[in-house]
Amino acid sequence: MIIYTIKRVLLAMLIVACAVSTMFLMIHAVPGDPANVMLGPRATPEIKEALRARLHLDQPLTTQLFYFFKGLVSGNFGFDLRSNRPVLDIVLEQLPHTLILVSSALIVSILGVPVGCYAAIHRNGKFDRIVGAISVSIIAMPAIVVGLYMLLFFSVELRLFPVIGAGDSQDWLDYLWHLTLPVVTIGIAWIGYISRLVRASMIEVLSQNHVRMARAFGLPEARVMSRYALRIAVLPSITMMGVSVAFILSSTVITEIIFARPGLGSLLYESVLSRNYPLVMGTVLVSTIFIVSGTTIADLINAALDPRALKETE
């Protein structure tokens, strides 16, 4: 297990390194001088030269990549082209907003557990079929449509919720109020997804011997469900959440932009529009680290729970 963990973490680091290098090379392989693109057509040659020297653009690509990684190791992600502040500071400033949004959405998605449970117990009943059809259709529902419809109905038409922004972070009630619609936008698909996953694994677990045993001993049905069946049945959902960080982050980007919430997504969008390459790199890097940690942790949990996974990867 320890060896597997080390292997897995090393692989994760390798993946991040490759992903970041690809991004880096892509930005620098584009025809045209990055200094030109960054500064715009009106910059004087002197300014361009200074920028080039500062970003090591006058050196060969491999040396540039080396400088970039050297910077990363010492926590220097480069500097914002506009304000000249360290990219890391800006990203870390925005990160909490995204983290709060993502984790609240995941908490909301726990609602799917009782739904899936109930559907599994009353398998093929009316409730199961209706919930099945609804959750299948909302799982794939694009966040963009859900978000825009909610914005239209709850904010613009009914005026129940604020239209934009994250609210006052000092006043947590206000913050929560601003958080509601974005969280539902991301979370609703996950309620459906989790309920499907729980339903499927619950059906599998319910037919297993230990559940039959517990019933045979005359334990109350509620106790059998909660203590013996559900405990095992939620595991795939936990793993799935870890693996799906990338997917969640994608819908977060759209959601943040629709609701004009601060966060990694809005930051990336703004820096993309203003061609602020260091900021783009920083945001992508941080989110890549996130996603890779998500999948790695999910793999490790999986391996700890199911030793067969260890063998497969060796």
Added chain:
Amino acid sequence: MSLDQKKELQNFSDELSSKLIYRLFRDPMGVVGLLIVISFLIIAIFADFLAPYDPSKIDILNKLQGPSADHLFGTDQLGRDTLSRLIYGTQIALMVAGVSIGLAVIIGSILGAIAGYGPNWIDFVIMLLFDMVRSYPVIMFALAVVVLFGPSLFTIMAIIVATSFPTYGRLMRTQTQSLRQAEYILSARALGIGMPRILLRHVLPNTIGPILIVASMDVPFVIALEAGLSFLGLGVRPPTPSWGSILNDGYTYIRNSKWILISAGIPLILVTIGFTFLGEQLRDFFDPKIDRGSR
């Protein structure tokens, strides 16, 4: 994969058509899915005949109108007929989905088959590539690529291919690995048949089912991605009508007219439901155990 599952796979082609149609029509979800998908295909193919107006005809006097007999879904800020724009948008959406998923399936399958069948180090390198691509959040990757190469239909399709081929690659790899030791593959190897031929003639036919399911479930995601990018102004360029750019019009004029936004969401929801229902039915039919992986 157990032996009888393998046999099942081999018997697919014989019973496939009759059973599949039977299954699809027995379950209301399958019927709904199939009908929706077929209607969207028809809409895309016959857009020229179905659209009541020219999608880019500007009629400023009738701008931002609600639904009426003349304009079923109302008009946008330039007085263009929303329904016609949505109908033409169907072409873009389905074309992007079809072409890019098709390419992703081809590239992914080839790489996956090589990874599953080839020596360990190739497997490692290809898996590293898959994991690397998977670790980019799709929208973020797309934003970064669009800013570099400029927004266009081609960029969008390239992004989709680049981000979705690992899904198919992983699937193909698992399938190939489990088939690798199958008796008929071993005997084919013993007969001295080369690797490309084995993969093409003997492995591929047995893996096509699961790949089709995943592809069908992938369509809504791809269409949503195109819509998302066009919504952000980084996808299909105006005046070409795309569901995403119509959504953006609706978002911009949300306080003037709610109808643009409402109508632009409808096709996205319908397409999503259609392809997902169809995919679910196909999945139940082919193999209840496969999972579409994560994006």
